[in-house]
Amino acid sequence: MENGNRPNSPNLVALTVGDASDAELVQQAKRCIADFGPLYLRYRDRVYRYCACRLDAGAEAEDATSAVFVKALAGLRNFDDGGTSFRPWLFRIAHNEVTDRHKRRAVRPETSLTTAMDFPDPTSSPEAEAETADALNRLRILLRTLSPRERGVLELRLSDLSTEEIAAVLGISVGSVWTAQSRALAHVRDAMGIASGSATTHV
Amino acid sequence: MDDRALDQFLNDLTDGRDNGLHHDVDQGLAHAMVQLRALGQVPLSAPAQQRIDRQVEAAISYLHNQGKDPAMTDTAILTTTLPGFTLNGHVAERGPARVTHSPRLWRCPPALAWLATVALLLVTIGLGSRSFGPFSSGSQHPSTVPAVFAQGGTPTSSTDVQFAMTLPAPVLPAGPLFLWSTMYQIEAGAGVEYPGFAIPDPAAAIVWVQSGKLAIGGDTVLVHRASMDPSSTSPVAGEQLLGPDDAVAVELGPGHSYTIRSVGTEPLVFAEFWIVGGPEPHYPYPAGYNILDYFHMPDAEGLPLPATVTMQLARMTLAPKGALVPEDGDWQVVLTDGLHATSLYRAWPSGEVRSYADQPIPIFVMTATFTPVTATPSAATPQE
Numbered sequence: 001m002e003n004g005n006r007p008n009s010p011n012l013v014a015l016t017v018g019d020a021s022d023a024e025l026v027q028q029a030k031r032c033i034a035d036f037g038p039l040y041l042r043y044r045d046r047v048y049r050y051c052a053c054r055l056d057a058g059a060e061a062e063d064a065t066s067a068v069f070v071k072a073l074a075g076l077r078n079f080d081d082g083g084t085s086f087r088p089w090l091f092r093i094a095h096n097e098v099t100d101r102h103k104r105r106a107v108r109p110e111t112s113l114t115t116a117m118d119f120p121d122p123t124s125s126p127e128a129e130a131e132t133a134d135a136l137n138r139l140r141i142l143l144r145t146l147s148p149r150e151r152g153v154l155e156l157r158l159s160d161l162s163t164e165e166i167a168a169v170l171g172i173s174v175g176s177v178w179t180a181q182s183r184a185l186a187h188v189r190d191a192m193g194i195a196s197g198s199a200t201t202h203v
Numbered sequence: 204m205d206d207r208a209l210d211q212f213l214n215d216l217t218d219g220r221d222n223g224l225h226h227d228v229d230q231g232l233a234h235a236m237v238q239l240r241a242l243g244q245v246p247l248s249a250p251a252q253q254r255i256d257r258q259v260e261a262a263i264s265y266l267h268n269q270g271k272d273p274a275m276t277d278t279a280i281l282t283t284t285l286p287g288f289t290l291n292g293h294v295a296e297r298g299p300a301r302v303t304h305s306p307r308l309w310r311c312p313p314a315l316a317w318l319a320t321v322a323l324l325l326v327t328i329g330l331g332s333r334s335f336g337p338f339s340s341g342s343q344h345p346s347t348v349p350a351v352f353a354q355g356g357t358p359t360s361s362t363d364v365q366f367a368m369t370l371p372a373p374v375l376p377a378g379p380l381f382l383w384s385t386m387y388q389i390e391a392g393a394g395v396e397y398p399g400f401a402i403p404d405p406a407a408a409i410v411w412v413q414s415g416k417l418a419i420g421g422d423t424v425l426v427h428r429a430s431m432d433p434s435s436t437s438p439v440a441g442e443q444l445l446g447p448d449d450a451v452a453v454e455l456g457p458g459h460s461y462t463i464r465s466v467g468t469e470p471l472v473f474a475e476f477w478i479v480g481g482p483e484p485h486y487p488y489p490a491g492y493n494i495l496d497y498f499h500m501p502d503a504e505g506l507p508l509p510a511t512v513t514m515q516l517a518r519m520t521l522a523p524k525g526a527l528v529p530e531d532g533d534w535q536v537v538l539t540d541g542l543h544a545t546s547l548y549r550a551w552p553s554g555e556v557r558s559y560a561d562q563p564i565p566i567f568v569m570t571a572t573f574t575p576v577t578a579t580p581s582a583a584t585p586q587e
Contacts, residue, residue, distance in 0.1 A: 034267040040259055045247050048255065052245045059499070062251050066258035073262055132245060139242035157236075158243040160217045163210050178206035181213065182232075189235035196231040 022086040029076055036076070039086070040069055047094050050159045053139060054098040064101060068094045088168040091161060095152070095169055142188050150184035153177055216240070250494060257544065265559050365517040367572075368425050368452040373405035374509045374576050375480035382500040383477040384569060386538045388493040391415070391471070394464035395492070398455065404481025406455035407512050410445075411474050411567070413540075416467030417445045421460060425452040437466070450516065456480075474538050476569040478512055495541030498549055503534050510573040521547075521564045526557045529570075536569040 020028075020038065028035040047068050052061040071093050079089060143151045149172070156166045167174045189196065208227040213236065247255075389395070397419065410419065420442040429448035437444045443451055444466070453461060455477065465471035472495070521527060529535045535554040539547055546560035558564050 032267070033263060036263050037260075040263075044252070044255065044259075048247045048251070049243060049245045053243055058248075058251060059497075062255055065255050066262075069255075069259045070262045073259075073266060135242045136245050139239065142239070142242075154239065157213055157217070158240060162214055162217060178210050182206045182209055185209070185232045185235050188239060189229075189231045192235055192238060194231045194234050194238070196229055 026076070026079065026086050030079075033073065033076070036073060039072075043087070043090055044069075046159050047090065050091065050094050050155060051098055052136065053143070053155055053158065055101060060101065064094075064097050068097050071097070085165070088161065088165040091156060091159060091165070092169045095156075142191055145191060146184050146187060147180075149176070150180045150187070153180040154184045154188075157181060212236075261546070261548075261559065365515065366427050366429075366450065367513050367515040368409055368427055368450065369513040369574075370407045370424050370452050370454065370511060372424060372454045372511070373407055373456055373480070374511055375405060375407065375478065375506060375573070377506045377508050377510075378480070379482060379502045380504040380506060381477075381479040381481065382503045382534075382536050383479060384474065384499065384536045384538055385497040386413075386472070386474045386495040386540065386567070388470050388472045388495055388541070389463075389465045391465050391468055393471075394462065397421070397461040397463040402456050402459070402479070404456060404479055406477050406479040406481075407452070407514065408455050408475055408477040409450050409452050409514050409516060409569075410463075411450040411476075411516055412445045412447055413472040413474065413567075414447050415465060415469050415471030415473070417449075417471050417473055418442045418462075418464040418466045419445065419451055419453075420462040420464075421453065423451045423461075424454050427451070448518075452514070472540075474567055476514060476516070476536060478514070478571060480506075493541075496538045496544040498536055498538060498554070500534065500536065500554060503554075504571075504573070506573060506575075508575040508577070510575045513572040513574070515570045515572070517568045517570075519566050519568060521556070521558045521566050523561050523563060524558060526555070527566070527568065528555045529553055534570075538567045539564055 022039070022042075025035075025039045025042070029039055044065070048061060048065045051064040051068070052058065055061045055064055068090070072090055075089075075093070079086070143154060146154065149170070152170055153166055156169055161169065163174055163177050167177050170177075172180075205227055209229075209232060212228045212233060216236065410417070418437045418439065420437075420439065423443055426443055426445075427450040429450075430446040442462075442464075445451060453459075519527070527535070527537065533553070535556075537547070537549060537554060537556040543560065543564045546558055546564060547566070548557045548559065549555070556566065
């Protein structure tokens with residue numbers, strides 16, 4: 001479960017994600033939109049991380065996350081989970097949301113990489129926040145050296161999507177995902193200064 | 204390199220089934236991926252989580268209620284582009300749909316009402332990209348963004364406090380303006396450098412106290428007194444003391460720095476409204492500030508000429524299910540307190556605000572008027 005032990009807003013706290021499948025939760029939400037909460041809680045943190053990875057500002061990542069779920073609410077009625085699972089559909093919305101935001105910002109200069117977290121968390125130490133911001137900056141720097149496709153594949157990998165789901169989100173073949181992630185990781189490995197190692201065999 | 208083996212490793216890693224064994228992959232690649240995953244574990248901070256929860260929770264609640272009672276809002280006022288939605292997540296624009304103070308929207312078949320409702324929600328959380336046109340380019344008269352305009356029939360009421368402060372400085376440069384507004388609470392006795400970070404572009408700001416007692420040090424431009432005795436000066440040289448409904452205008456930007464202290468016995472609650480003459484900034488919030496509400500608007504205005512600004516602030520009460528809508532082409536910035544932020548929807552970039560609460564909501568509304576600073580004759584460029 002993504003939300004761990006953190007407190008949720010009062011109206012969401014009563015909702016439990018449980019072991020229900022996405023398809024079951026989607027059907028519940030389609031019957032009554034008030035039951036969208038469990039789906040939201042299941043994917044909130046993951047979608048936020050995806051947005052935070054691709055957008056510079058914490059505030060914009062928050063807005064994007066909200067927008068993704070409101071768009072999902074909008075489309076849920078017409079979402080047919082017979083042929084498409086919920087997760088790649090949701091991340092396709094997220095992918096398009098951040099892409100649209102990048103396009104809207106294209107006329108403005110690139111913003112600093114040093115502003116990963118706009119809002120302080122009173123429950124977190126400044127040191128921890130600084131470490132998080134630094135890690136996120138390093139990740140963005142690494143990802144920005146990749147081609148758009150390679151970057152897109154890795155970003156979705158970091159959001160725990162499977163090969164088939166990544167292919168569905170980006171509209172590419174599974175083979176293209178294989179190729180892109182191999183090239184991307186080789187590039188990242190070299191950028192990180194990690195030596196190329198021999199493959200392990202069954203140990 | 205075996206792409207298939209690497210893919211299997213990544214899928215196992217994603218599913219939490221990786222045990223470090225049985226993968227014929229380059230260990231350098233595997234290590235790089237593990238490192239990347241570690242870097243990407245961005246925690247969702249509690250304040251950020253609460254803000255996102257509020258937005259989505261309110262959207263769920265509103266849609267849920269909308270489904271129960273599609274005729275609930277005869278006062279609906281929506282001037283926006285009605286988007287359509289496709290399954291790939293793109294928003295397909297279908298051209299402008301203007302619905303002005305008409306109950307017709309809410310009498311549509313459920314599917315259309317659904318789309319329209321979601322369109323409103325999307326717009327209010329920042330979807331869409333539009334810049335206002337420049338104000339009266341070339342005009343020698345002050346360009347005016349009219350003060351708050353309440354749509355006819357909108358159940359808005361009781362303006363409690365309203366004042367305007369004309370700042371002689373800074374001169375905002377021609378180009379896009381960014382609006383930044385936040386309502387804060389800081390504990391009694393806390394003090395911070397204000398804003399505590401470098402601002403590369405000139406910015407005009409007003410700091411308005413809702414409750415508590417604020418001491419601000421620095422080169423304040425103007426002070427508006429509503430409550431404090433002007434003679435009640437701070438023992439610290441150069442500091443201004445402000446009480447409830449007092450406000451101070453300050454010039455921010457290169458070379459300017461201020462300090463703020465909460466000097467009362469109760470927490471200080473204040474709002475700041477900034478107009479930044481430059482592209483969208485990304486400012487950190489000072490530690491110790493509890494954010495009650497915020498609203499930012501990139502590209503709210505495009506100045507064709509450098510200008511000074513008059514900032515107006517009004518405190519109002521938004522009636523249940525009420526709306527406050529600026530005139531076409533105008534904008535407003537609206538904040539509320541931390542208790543009611545979840546009940547307000549604010550459109551971007553107009554700043555149109557709607558309440559979905561059943562109770563009145565206090566709101567704080569900033570509007571602005573810009574006065575072009577004309578160039579000297581010797582510097583003027585002949586126009587065709």
